[in-house]
Amino acid sequence: MPPDPEPTRAVPGEPEARILADAERAFERGDYAQVRASLRGLLAGAPSEGARRDAEALLGRTAPDRAAVILALACLVFLGIVVLRYLG
Numbered sequence: 001m002p003p004d005p006e007p008t009r010a011v012p013g014e015p016e017a018r019i020l021a022d023a024e025r026a027f028e029r030g031d032y033a034q035v036r037a038s039l040r041g042l043l044a045g046a047p048s049e050g051a052r053r054d055a056e057a058l059l060g061r062t063a064p065d066r067a068a069v070i071l072a073l074a075c076l077v078f079l080g081i082v083v084l085r086y087l088g
Helices: 015-029 032-044 049-061 066-087
Strands: none
Touching (some): 015 049
16 A cells, blocks of 8 residues: 655645644644644634645644553553452
């Protein structure tokens, strides 16, 4: 299977490019709340296709890892079983 094509980048002259650049800098700083707020605001409007792809890609990088969520839930279930066995 061929590799996925490079995502389209936002055109530098577009207003969305500044928002994306700010979001990327916030991502590098580790300010993921700012990244999500900026990109959700951008996506709420009508961005260009390139800006939409870039925003969705960066927003996806701030989402929780599915494996970590599943592992955390499994640990909680296990803890619940242990507590119920102990108390019961």
